[in-house]
Amino acid sequence: MQDVQDRTLRAVTGVLAKLQYLVSLRNQDGAYSHWGLERVHGEAATQNALKDAHRGVVSSILRTQLRNLFRDLQETSESEKEASELLDQLQASPQIVPPKPGAGTERHLNSVLHALARLVKNQR
Numbered sequence: 001m002q003d004v005q006d007r008t009l010r011a012v013t014g015v016l017a018k019l020q021y022l023v024s025l026r027n028q029d030g031a032y033s034h035w036g037l038e039r040v041h042g043e044a045a046t047q048n049a050l051k052d053a054h055r056g057v058v059s060s061i062l063r064t065q066l067r068n069l070f071r072d073l074q075e076t077s078e079s080e081k082e083a084s085e086l087l088d089q090l091q092a093s094p095q096i097v098p099p100k101p102g103a104g105t106e107r108h109l110n111s112v113l114h115a116l117a118r119l120v121k122n123q124r
Helices: 001-010 013-026 035-041 041-061 065-076 080-092 105-123
Strands: none
Touching: 001 041, 013 065, 013 080, 035 041, 041 065, 041 105, 065 080, 065 105, 080 105
């Protein structure tokens, strides 16, 4: 987990971009795939670390005030179009929440992403 936090996620700017990155590491059956981590730490440790990181990023998003998430999105996106595309990709992803999320997690996360998308759209 420390390697994921110190090396992998630190290189990704913005909490929503971190979520997008973690979602991109999942395949259709929900398993995570990161050849570098698997090579160093093994498949089981990598799965657990990425699942925990995914859970932590989602939890962070759900605890953050909407205005702060919007500011984060603005600071890490080069344009409104890029921000909209990021939100669209996240909303369309079937792997947006980690395996075995808490009750209501997916619905809560989707409502936050929807609200952010509306803010970006109304910004124009």
